[in-house]
Amino acid sequence: MSTQTDLDLSTHKVVTDERVKRQKPLQRLLVRPEIGALVGAIAIFIFFCIVAAPFRTPEALATILYASSTIGIMACGVAVLMIGGEFDLSTGVAVTFSSLAASMLAYNLHLNVWLGAVLALVLALAVGFFNGYLVMKTKIPSFLITLSTFLMLTGINLAVTKLVTGQVATPSISDMQGFDSAQKVFASSFNVLGVSVRITVVWWILFTLVATWVLMRTRIGNWIFAVGGGQESARAVGVPVTKVKIGMFMFVGFCAWFVGMHLLFAFDTVQSGQGVGNEFFYIIAAVVGGCLLTGGYGTAVGAAIGAFIFGMVNQGIVYAGWNPDWFKFFMGAMLLFAVIANNSFRNYAAKR
């Protein structure tokens, strides 16, 4: 509604209308989903810089970035899924599933490990498709569907590995064709100013940028926000809801495959019991980064910041040399701090 002061009656021109009023740039920045996380991250960073001397070195930053990157790549997919209003509890074991599949297929069929990786990708996408398809067809909440997938994958990981290899860990594939080049892609390091940085950090940033671009600048991004905000209204305006949701689950499958390949080529044998519980870290990263549990809100950059906070807290406690018995407590307290800071910041900014 325009007020008298906004109208210059002598020229009959509407000077401003508050509905289209340009927000101040600072305010526009403050209401962004990831800004609370960013402030939290800076606070935690400064905090650890003060209490932990080794934290200030560039080597420490490289270690933290590595720890953040494997969480962050998954958190990117999980964030996109959460913006689209769905949830995936099977991500932790899906990572292990991909690396086990790639390793065993390559080893037992005498394949080039790259081909094993490609076949594992097909399987990982199939898991994502399975999740998405069932969620859409049965209308059962994704929490329950993916909880079932989580259990099934945990079982498959153990049982198939034992069936195929006769033991619970996969045999080493480091002497096989394609291993060296695959290791370069998924698990190498390079030097930046004398500090060795892991390549997963680059992938993490790249994944985040691509996801951000898709979410912000493409029609698919619009669709994802729409289905997360309200599935029925999205459908009413012609968004292909089913395809979008299945696609999101498959993207999560892709991310899980990618981290799985990192696991395989960094450690070259995989224990089948791995990955259980990691799904929570991915979700925590996305939520700390400003994704709403209810969908329709959040960013990929936020998830990356969330993963960075997680990595910082995780390793910062070690750099600070605190009593390890309290390790989990410190971690929980830090994360709680980040989430609350994030939340209150958002409320404060929204009120302004």
Place this chain on the structure above:
Amino acid sequence: MHSTERRRATRTRRLVGIAAVMSSAVLMVAACSSTGGAPEDNGSGDGGAGNAGTPTKTVAMITHEVPGDSFWDLIRKGAEMAAKKDNIKLQYSSDPEAPNQANLVQTAIDSKVDGIALTLAKPDAMAPAVKKAIDAGIPVVAFNSGYDNWKQMGVQQYFGQDETLAGKTAGERLTKDGRKKVLCVIQEQGQIALESRCAGVKQGFTGGGFEILNVNSKDMPSVEATMTAKLQQDPSIDTVVTLGAPIAQTAVQSKGNAGSNAEIVTFDTNAALVPLIQNGDVKWAIDQQPYLQGYLAIDSLWLYMTNGNTIGGGQAVLTGPAFIDESNIDAVAEYAKSGTR
């Protein structure tokens, strides 16, 4: 109508696409035969044990196994080998949560097994169920964990190592080797056996500083990063003690990342550890012979049921700690490769 037709057409096109991808994958599979991978001809690794002519008995083995861990695989292999040889039907079950494990004991009692072999990682939670089994006239043997408690619980035999003693032995060797600052890495926070190992190392190591680091073994990248962080934070650490073979492997990488000169030693072995000990990346491993623990637990029940014997004559039978280092690794290597050491 029009739209349905179009949809059908896209679907067909998509199916054709999927089929094309699949068939090209199969073609590539056929084309690619590379170096490495599974041995072309799998010789039987059974060891060719004989078979006892005694009547079939049923034995329940109930452990606190964390599923998918290479250590427990060795225990089970030993148990299966003994069962096969002794004409015993082995009913294996496990649960890391103590109350659930106690329930499994009750299940075994209900199904009237002839003997029970179990681990006592959380003795207090297991005691009532063990008592019930003994009252029901089922012979019970313990292995792997429960060194301090098995006797007072009425369990008849014990096979394993005293974790504190094993830790102490490791600590004493580190003192003798002149190490100055030891880092003990616990991969599962709060697990009694692991905590006692580190406590033992602390007891035995009198040469300098000692510290504990907790890591999450379900997430290897974080294990690597956390150990790297610790080695960067404290360059005075000259020895890393890990409590499982997979963690030792990862420690080797962390050491490289951090540019540290620390020596790595570990508890427990697996196949992947063998080359690391051979080339000196891991200095030595304390071996508690899990295969032997599983084997003896079953075999002792067979001896008791068929001949009234008890191994150890009422005392614990220690399967460790034994050191594996460059001096004896070659003797172990062959068995590790076939997955029994």
